[in-house]
Amino acid sequence: MVKKFPDQEGRFGEYGGKFVPETLMPALNDLEKEFNSAITNDAFNNELNYLLNTYVGRPTPLTYAKNLSKRIGCKIYLKREDLCHTGAHKINAALAQALLVKRMGKKRIVAETGAGQHGVATATACALLGIQAVIYMGSKDYERQKINVARMKLLGAKVEQVNSGSMTLKDAINEAIRDWVTNVDNTHYLIGSVVGPHPYPEMVRHFQSIIGDEVKEQIKEYEGKLPDYILACVGGGSNAMGIFYPFINEKDTNLIGIEAAGEGIDKSHAATLSAGTLGILHGAKSLVLQNQDGQIEEAHSISAGLDYPGVGPEHAWLKDTKRTTYFSVTDEQALAGVELLANTEGIIPALETAHAIGYLEELSKEIKSDSVLVLNVSGRGDKDMDIIAKRLNFFTN
Numbered sequence: 001m002v003k004k005f006p007d008q009e010g011r012f013g014e015y016g017g018k019f020v021p022e023t024l025m026p027a028l029n030d031l032e033k034e035f036n037s038a039i040t041n042d043a044f045n046n047e048l049n050y051l052l053n054t055y056v057g058r059p060t061p062l063t064y065a066k067n068l069s070k071r072i073g074c075k076i077y078l079k080r081e082d083l084c085h086t087g088a089h090k091i092n093a094a095l096a097q098a099l100l101v102k103r104m105g106k107k108r109i110v111a112e113t114g115a116g117q118h119g120v121a122t123a124t125a126c127a128l129l130g131i132q133a134v135i136y137m138g139s140k141d142y143e144r145q146k147i148n149v150a151r152m153k154l155l156g157a158k159v160e161q162v163n164s165g166s167m168t169l170k171d172a173i174n175e176a177i178r179d180w181v182t183n184v185d186n187t188h189y190l191i192g193s194v195v196g197p198h199p200y201p202e203m204v205r206h207f208q209s210i211i212g213d214e215v216k217e218q219i220k221e222y223e224g225k226l227p228d229y230i231l232a233c234v235g236g237g238s239n240a241m242g243i244f245y246p247f248i249n250e251k252d253t254n255l256i257g258i259e260a261a262g263e264g265i266d267k268s269h270a271a272t273l274s275a276g277t278l279g280i281l282h283g284a285k286s287l288v289l290q291n292q293d294g295q296i297e298e299a300h301s302i303s304a305g306l307d308y309p310g311v312g313p314e315h316a317w318l319k320d321t322k323r324t325t326y327f328s329v330t331d332e333q334a335l336a337g338v339e340l341l342a343n344t345e346g347i348i349p350a351l352e353t354a355h356a357i358g359y360l361e362e363l364s365k366e367i368k369s370d371s372v373l374v375l376n377v378s379g380r381g382d383k384d385m386d387i388i389a390k391r392l393n394f395f396t397n
Contacts, residue, residue, distance in 0.1 A: 005317065010198020013320060015313030018197040020283045027184045032199040034104055039206065044103065048096055055128070056085050056095065058210065062218035062374070067344040072364045074371040077222070078347070079215055079243060081378050086121050088350065088379030089211060089239045090192055094121035096207040098129050101188045108132045108183065111190040112176040114141050114169030114235075115305030115352060116148025117379055118192030123157035133157035136175040140167040141304045148383050166298040169235075169308045173282050193236025194312030197283030201312050208242025215374055216246055223372050229254045231363070232376040233355040234273065234326065235306035237315045239378035244324060254325070256363070257315065258356045260301035261328035270299035271328040272311040273319055281310040287319075302331035302387065303351035305379075333358035335391055338381060350379035351387065 005012040018028060038044040052058040063078045081089040094111075101109060109131050113119030119135040126133035135152055139161045142149055152159050165171040180189040194201040194208075212230075219227055230247060232240035234257040247253045262269035269275070276287035279294060289297040289309035299309040318324040329337070337357030342348045349357060356375055367373070381388065389395060 012314045012317035015286050015316045019280050020197050035203050059214045065345050072360050074367045077374045079376045082380035088117040090118040090121035093204045093207040095125045097190045098125035106188045108187045109190045110134045110176045110179045112136050112172040116145035120151045123152040123155035127155045136160045136172040138162045138167040138172045193238040194241045195236040205241045208238050209245045211242040212246035227374045228371040229373040231256045231356045233258050233352045235308050237312035243376045257326045258359045259328040260306040261330045262300040268300035270301040273326040274328050286313040287316045305352040329355050329358040348381035350381050351384045353378045
């Protein structure tokens with residue numbers, strides 16, 4: 001049995017912890033106390049569950065993918081987080097954290113976003129609960145996710161473009177942290193993944209674990225047993241941790257995470273678990289992409305949500321303990337994954353999810369025909385249609 005982490009210091013083995021300016025320590029300590037109090041409070045849980053059911057649309061369906069199953073050669077079920085309000089799993093943790101902010105009496109939230117889905121989820125939760133929202137977004141992502149930028153603005157959020165560094169998710173996080181340090185007394189930093197200083201990795205994982213909890217009940221109803229495989233994409237890693245965590249001690253369920261190999265591991269990529277080394281990024285110790293001098297390297301992925309040079313510390317720990325295995329697929333394989341799910345099941349996935357789908361052909365070489373696999377469809381592909389259409393040459397004569 002794998003012991004569940006983190007420990008009292010917020011560490012998953014050698015990973016995790018708090019590596020932040022001293023001015024943020026009181027805010028982190030207060031957040032940890034509020035989080036631990038809230039999750040045992042009936043009123044908080046009742047309000048959250050009510051909103052998850054009536055507003056977000058939970059539980060999300062577990063869809064048997066008949067045509068895809070025939071193509072790959074095993075039974076495949078799709079966990080439909082793409083059917084959540086706002087179109088992705090991000091709303092689960094965003095809404096929960098916004099409710100925590102109400103309990104803490106803070107009036108302002110800052111957040112980062114890459115693909116835009118966390119930004120949209122944050123803006124949505126803030127609109128619902130009457131909280132001011134400021135969303136930081138790298139200008140590269142701002143351009144390739146314009147639909148989500150428009151959605152955030154329509155929801156009343158202020159969207160700040162970040163023009164420094166690689167102008168992607170890493171740099172958006174840097175600016176959000178600077179804002180938080182400056183305005184810590186009245187501002188909460190709403191992190192969208194299982195990254196950052198303790199208690200964020202544990203907190204986001206806790207609120208996303210509803211995905212795996214639902215899968216456990218649903219798959220037993222449909223198959224009478226737990227799945228043999230669970231497959232999910234990994235950037236920072238919240239959708240993967242959300243579906244993995246309830247199965248950590250189920251030794252007969254193989255947990256597989258898929259990273260972004262970009263143009264190739266030997267070229268430009270975002271495959272931190274495959275090619276990263278131990279370092280500190282955004283307040284936590286984990287595996288990161290860095291050069292010999294410890295400078296963070298630029299990551300690349302066709303998917304804005306996986307374009308990050310780090311990974312959640314719990315994922316790094318799960319890799320070390322060999323409880324979870326991680327692989328990576330390229331931009332081209334991810335595009336093939338989009339086409340595969342669209343053509344077989346009539347579902348257009350986000351480019352993030354498409355990385356997990358893109359690994360199915362490789363997995364089919366070793367998987368048994370009677371195996372049951374659950375794939376987490378973390379988001380829908382509306383936001384990525386411009387990128388997909390251009391790369392697949394839909395509008396050329």
